[in-house]
Amino acid sequence: MKHCLLFLTILSCFGTCNFANANDNERCQALVNLEFDDAKIIKTELIVDRFTPPSNLADSLRNADTKEISHLPQICRVELMIQPKINVEIWLPTQWNHRLQAIGGGGYAGFIPFDELAVAVKKGYATVGTDTGHSGNLFEGHFVFNNNQLQADTIADFAYRSVHEMTIKTKQIIQAYYGEPADYSYWNGCSTGGRQGLMEAQRFPADYDGIYIVAPAIQWDKFIPSELWPQIVMQMELGHPIDTHKLIMLRKAIIQLADEQDGIKDGIINDPTALDISDNFLKQQNFNDAEIIALRKIWQGPTNHVGEFLWFGVEKTAPQEALAGNEPFPIPVDYLKYWIAQNPNLDWKNMDYQSFVDYFNESVDLFRPIMGTDNPDLSQFKKSGGKMIIWHGWDDRLIPPKGTIHYYNHVVKLMGGQDHTDEFIKLYMAPGVDHCNGGDGADQINGFESLVNWVEKQQPPKTLTAKKIENGNLTLQRPLCAYPQKTVYKGEGNTNNPANFECQ
Template identity: 25%
Template sequence: MKGKFASHTLLATLVSSAFLTACSHSPSSTAQLSPAIPERLIQQCEAFADQLAYQNTSIFAVESIAKGDMSVAGKAIDEHCLVKGEMNRRVSPVDGKEYAIGFEIRLPKSWNGRLLYQANGGIDGTVRAAEGGFAGGPITNALYQGFAVISSDAGHDRPLPTFGYDPQARLDYGYQAVGSLTPMVKSLVAQVYGKAPDRSYFSGCSNGGRHAMVAATRYADEYDGFLVGAPGYRLPLAAVANIAGAKLYLSVPGTTEKDLSAAFTMQERKLVSTAVLQQCDALDGLKDGLIQDYNACQGVFDLDKNVPSCGAGRDGSCLTAEQKNVVAKVFDGPRLLNGERVYASFPYDAGISNQDQMNWEYSAPIKRDSGAVSMIFQTPPVDLKDLSIRNFNGPEFVFNADIDELVKKVYATDGDYQEASMSFMTPVNPEDMSLMRDRGGKIMVYHGVSDPIFSVQDTQDWYQALDQKNHGNAGQFAQFYPVPGMAHCRGGQSVDQFDMLTPLVNWVEKGEQPEQVIASARGDSNPGGANKELPSDWSETRTRPLCPFPTVATYDGHGDPEKAASFVCQ
């Protein structure tokens, strides 16, 4: 049946019943999982090229990748095997196009016994290099650490929303590609190394974070640890809210459909950013350009009182009454006619003047959200004469949209599209992660406080609901790390470079619960790439602790203000 894990009939002919017993991930009352055991691949990659097999799967190529052909932060990645293939090729009965789930798998010669599923961002449609990287400038990745890593296109081979006309492609994108690929990659790993992965992990940011959050509920019996970045786990509603925000910005006098930035210019954004910092920067004990206690900031900063109002024309030193009204509505979260929020509110943070903010609020509604909502998320999709993107008018869709109707459509179904996007794109009961919890699984979630498209408030609300569901004990298996100043997955006025995979592994396999994660800034000499939005008065190697919610990084009052050691999570 589509959407369920495929039968392991072929797998059973390839490995012993003892192996099947060993890889079974049935729920257990045991809270501690055993560590992975490394294995070395002795044979050459090309030697098993004709031996790999799994049902409904085609292997296109198996090749050796020499040490140093790939690197991360200037460090050579060891020799490994690259496997490319696809699953479930078919012809759509709706749009007549061919579809398949494309993938690549990288298998280290020196394997650490672990698998990582690399979930990708955007609307997928491309098989990205299976490296298993994470936020900001990379300092390491899963492949470098010795993981076997899989990456996929989630069931369509172009990053265009037109795949949304095929009902099965929608479901594959939402969650079923993961359901098909997971038993397949575990089988291939077993065929190559002689055993299945001892431990399996799932990681991604943005839509990849959504994939990870979905997997933590739908496939919690198949994965042991989940690293979730900026999870747009209610992505259809976030996209509709961004369209609603564009319509609000258009209402500011002097703004046109071709230039939404005229509603709230970069100069005006910097004005507000400065005002937010003036009110909130010192709440953590140090004025350093980072607002650690963003929740307290929302009660201290007042847009109307703390930002000058224009008496005459706009000159960048003030906001008009119309601007304040619109900005307040956007950050409070656009609402339906009945007063309910479409999605979530967004906190005021220093990053309101990040370039990322401009792109997501002014460009993305027309260039991204319009296509995703109209073709993938709503039921039925918009009527296009030949199902081609060239026939679609993004600005027309956005600026003529009835937001209440769009929300109804992302919850709708019909004869062809029998699962609504708010089902296939979202976790099942996200506040209930008891299956993962009971079998010893762990989840770590990070989210930029200045993320302009998926709100850190939405993620905080999820974590608090999870904690309530677990009677205040969610921290025993789940952690949420807000990243002050960080934009969407990376960048902004932030320390956005950190390794959260290593502490996740140590938590899952050794029971070492993280107390903090050290993050660093990315100056011009950073081997993982520079963050061009770093303030000039910051050290290029500034470090800070990322603290698990609800604790906040607070200055100790006497240490070096550029060093993480001078802060405590409290």
Template identity: 30%
Template sequence: MTARMHPSWRQAAFAAAALLAAGCGSVDRGTPVAGAPVACAGLASVVPAGTRLVLSETVPAGEIQLTGVQPGAPGSKAPVPAHCHVQGKIAERTGIDGKPYAIGFDLRMPADWNGRFFFQGGGGTDGTLRDAVGQLTGGGNTGNALMQGYAVVFTDTGHLDEPGPDGPYRFGLDPQARLDNGYNSMAQTGRVAKALIAAHYAKPPGRSYFVGCSNGGRQAMMMAQRYPDMFDGVIASAPAYRVPLASVQAVYDTQLYARAAAENALAADGRPVLSAAFSPADMKLLTTEVLNRCDALDGLKDGIVDNWPACRFTPEALRCTGAKTAQCLTGTQVDALSKSFAGPRDANGRAIYSDWTFDAGLHSTEWTRWKFGDARGAVPNARNITLMTGALAMVFSTPPTVTADFYGHALGYDVARDSAKVSAVDATFPLSAMQWEVPDSPDVDAFARHGGKMLFFHGVSDPVFSVKDTVRYLDRLRERYGERTDGMARLFTVPGMAHCSGGPATDQYDGLSALVNWVEKGQPPERIVARARPENRDVTTPGRTRPLCPWPKQSRYRGSGSIEDAASFGCN
């Protein structure tokens, strides 16, 4: 079955056909394989054309050290069952920059297979071949899909990070590498993984799932839209589905917070020390006032803003009338917050990305480090400078801007004018980032026809991608499908949760079981119980549970029972 594309993508892809030497090809849900199972050591002889295995080994049950995680750090190891582990390369080639490229993949197939396939989504701009253990969404999950019996695959999306601060983004200078990172690598990896699974077990997967957060959430949406027959269900958590535009927002934020930081500290080069924009006490003051204004809107003061759409908080209430004190924010700080949460606009006055909501998790380190770095440090180290600005400059813009000075690039970026570069094309890059990177079409007809299900999760205190933007995508689905939307797509917002996890939130939940029960048993999730972990600072009681509710329903206290127990709450 050939891959189906949205019409606008199809036209753009025709114009760029010469770039698709690696090709999307035909992608299907798997073909039954006759004959005996192929042992792990023999899989190199049955790989699809254009694929080369570089590793094939049998791994005993135990623990493995995870790639790219500091040994000894929390979560640096993962439990694994006995399994067949292979790594390979698809479509090896030389880029226009003269550098070698290939779509790398890591595939693990458990001896005790449950008949299912799990595609583990990536993050950031990828570029690292991580271990396919089947990481679950939410915070603090100690298990993984591999331990549950899933065959799991992961891809580096067609490139490996190079040395140097700009190393993770140099692939953006190669047009095919951009397309591989955007969508082609997931399709090709899925095709090869299903073929190897079918050979190893002598039968194809009965069900296939794609699960990811951030860029992995974007990838999940991409698969449902571009390759609707490949997966039966997807989880898109905090989806980076409009990441080129969110990257413009990150640059805009950097400029705003740099102005606030300039009041407090300048580095030796004369630039503001971004981490001085707001102190931890300033941010705690902000969220305390948010709770004062909005916590009780759901009928219960419990440190959680469940009724966040009704919160009309404005930081103007905290503006100092005189000198700065511990009880107020400077005018520059207030202006920075107000403008950031309203979102940037282009030269025609149109919103570029999204507006944001004030929530109880804005003081958490998971929020502040993304926006302006760790206030205890002396060097600007916000992740939005390194990740978002680097990707915006070298991957999402046409033509790319080659730079390793991401802070300087952010400070000099003309948001109203330069944001048009994410939609630009030229002779070298005939597809813009908004075409190859952004899966924002509400047309999921083909995915729905074979019973595909989509689960979305998004933290209300996410500093990277606005929960309101994900809500708008669900609204667009509802405009197209009406009441049928609830039968194929559901969104669960998590008050207080930062990007993918963390913050003063009940951020530990089991989304995978909810998705599988929906796909395989026809049981749509009406509520998902989430738990607060001890690491979730400022939660009244670690271990408290709350129901996550399908949007637009919200958690409401029933009027009796412990407010630390999800059983005392309904979804209304």
């Protein structure tokens, strides 16, 4: 960053004036004078109480351009553009807690997560988010394809560059605005946001003191093509999708069958990997032989022509209709068209098992180096003092939770065992919880607060507390034990009291 008018003003004030007491609006407006080699502050404004996101930066999925955000503290709002076209939104509260909290994206990104910025800034954090270099719906992957070819720079921006550059420049802006750096910097992201956070730990380990990861979209090169596997299976085995209502009713029957295996009748399966569903049971649910074959292939996950494992499937307790419904999930369809085949007219319905395997292998060859985010060597992140908490819902309908366990186990092995890994990273599995949140399980988890406490007070969490809040009422509360331990009910006492559970 070049010397600028604002920074010179700050320096000249030392010993002669009190910059912190300057007019808040003037301080905010002065940020436009900051200069960067490859970025520019487009706009700054002081916001009090209410804010309506501009349509050009709004979340195209949730129509945030028409959704007013209210009850905001006073903030200095900064629009930053990083070359070539990475939009960054930075919110700087006047009453600052001396911390930075960066917010991750979802899907293919393409939007600013204004609602989540609001949550962070209301708690006193300086906060930031990016669209990763393109504007669009988070389900649409065509942004990497232009003039009939892949845009390598656009992919790099989406994969890692946008977040790292956003982080560097946000820290510079914080220094200029407050006259001091943040005491601590945190990452907070689910799905793509989880992948972004892990990419930071792997490539830029000094960017954040604490990284909070939920249902991470890591191993992108494998799990994204695998999301199309259920559709390929049903097409090859049945010629049509399984009836969605039958899938919904089957899930209910499976949960009812196994509900009390953990000692509690609550509609939640503590460990879905232990389920053994017989063919007779499936027939009782009105599935014919061909449908049973299809179901087992879907649950198992993709394999090659000789039955060798390629990747994991979602668990039997997860809602199957997201990937095995009447229409395929759009993210892997666009991935096949634009990222792999580079043919917008490609129809996935023309694929068979062998062409799927070819598609899967090509994905790994092309994108594992830049998008895999599966490097287990977190030694530099640990050396820098970083701490990380990961959790994943067992009933995730989109990203197989076993993939997260697979990555974590590799980290444990490379980092020298469980004890060495526990010093800086912990994984938790959340029974009954869907993708990022939702589902039947307790999905409000105090993981971020636990991470802050770990970073700042050197107090590693033994368990997390997971709650289910419905209509303002606490309906479910459980402790989550750090993997590979499991949360086990002691057999007596209120099942909403965490004290009545133990880690085994």
